[in-house]
Amino acid sequence: MLKEVTATRYVTPLREGGSLPGLVEADDLGLYVMKFTGAGQGRKTLVAEVVCGELARRLGLRVPRLVTLGLDPVLGLGEPEQQVQDLLRASAGTNLGMDFLSGALGFDPLAFPVDSAEAGRIVWFDALINNVDRSWRNPNLLVHRGELWLIDHGATMIWHHNWPGAAASAARPYDASDHALARCAPDVAGAAAALAPLVTEELLAEVTAEIPDVWLADEPGFETPDDLRRAYARPLLDRAPLVHERVTGIGTETSGREGTGTEASGREGTGTGASGREGTRTHTRTGTQEGK
Numbered sequence: 440m441l442k443e444v445t446a447t448r449y450v451t452p453l454r455e456g457g458s459l460p461g462l463v464e465a466d467d468l469g470l471y472v473m474k475f476t477g478a479g480q481g482r483k484t485l486v487a488e489v490v491c492g493e494l495a496r497r498l499g500l501r502v503p504r505l506v507t508l509g510l511d512p513v514l515g516l517g518e519p520e521q522q523v524q525d526l527l528r529a530s531a532g533t534n535l536g537m538d539f540l541s542g543a544l545g546f547d548p549l550a551f552p553v554d555s556a557e558a559g560r561i562v563w564f565d566a567l568i569n570n571v572d573r574s575w576r577n578p579n580l581l582v583h584r585g586e587l588w589l590i591d592h593g594a595t596m597i598w599h600h601n602w603p604g605a606a607a608s609a610a611r612p613y614d615a616s617d618h619a620l621a622r623c624a625p626d627v628a629g630a631a632a633a634l635a636p637l638v639t640e641e642l643l644a645e646v647t648a649e650i651p652d653v654w655l656a657d658e659p660g661f662e663t664p665d666d667l668r669r670a671y672a673r674p675l676l677d678r679a680p681l682v683h684e685r686v687t688g689i690g691t692e693t694s695g696r697e698g699t700g701t702e703a704s705g706r707e708g709t710g711t712g713a714s715g716r717e718g719t720r721t722h723t724r725t726g727t728q729e730g731k
């Protein structure tokens with residue numbers, strides 16, 4: 440179970456991404472980045488954050504700790520911005536929180552070298568979850584105390600938007616030519632050898648058990664939240680042993696920034712909430728209003 444805390448103060452919106460996460464204080468006095476059930480794609484985005492974040496953590500990748508954040512929409516009444524008020528009003532109940540990494544910097548590949556082993560692990564993991572939101576324009580990687588942290592797994596697992604087609608969708612390749620770490624010589628095969636065997640039914644049962652029931656209720660085609668948890672596990676189990684053979688766009692012959700036309704079909708997910716997120720930000724301090 441994720442730790443449960445309750446939001447006590449809305450501090451400020453974080454304006455870099457598209458989903459308007461907020462910085463909030465909670466009743467344990469912690470500072471959290473809050474992701475709202477009432478935003479954009481709603482609760483599926485939050486389910487993806489939990490499944491991918493908790494899986495990444497168990498594979499040894501750095502992800503800020505996740506909690507559930509209870510929200511009383513009364514908190515938004517004093518907010519001057521209509522957009523923020525609306526979001527808070529639409530998000531009563533259980534939302535997602537993530538430890539705020541104070542002073543973290545947005546990843547800049549020119550300022551922070553990543554070795555091929557670590558780049559390989561991250562690219563392999565993104566291929567596994569079909570992450571369409573870790574491009575060099577919008578890396579969703581933070582540098583905190585000299586280490587790389589993964590954030591923002593909302594635009595992943597495209598298959599959960601269409602369960603009847605999930606198996607076919609999960610068999611698709613992954614085009615990494617735009618990936619933030621495509622130029623760090625990612626050792627994807629080495630990562631696969633180390634990490635794929637860890638992705639077992641038991642591990643995924645543990646990971647999916649972390650999803651709050653309220654975000655799984657009433658999904659068409661599923662009787663119980665646990666049925667849906669098993670559906671989340673299936674494509675990941677199927678993909679883990681072979682996805683490294685289906686990663687395109689990181690060979691020496693390709694260079695993502697120029698766009699050499701390696702448009703593999705694995706990126707069809709860019710229409711599911713990731714669109715319009717990409718900014719030109721590099722190396723900005725987080726936790727402040729960027730005004731964009």
Ligand SMILES: Nc1ncnc2c1ncn2[C@@H]1O[C@H](COP(=O)(O)OP(=O)(O)O)[C@@H](O)[C@H]1O
Pocket residue numbers: 453454455456457458459460472503537538539540541543545579581590591593716724725726
């Ligand atoms: N745990 C965190 N610690 C510090 N800053 C964060 C954290 N999570 C997000 N941010 C900041 O907020 C921005 C938006 O968060 P993100 O999860 O990428 O949401 P979006 O879905 O809107 O892109 C990030 O680019 C980063 O600057």
Ligand SMILES: [Mg+2]
Pocket residue numbers: 455456457579591716
């Ligand atoms: Mg983002």
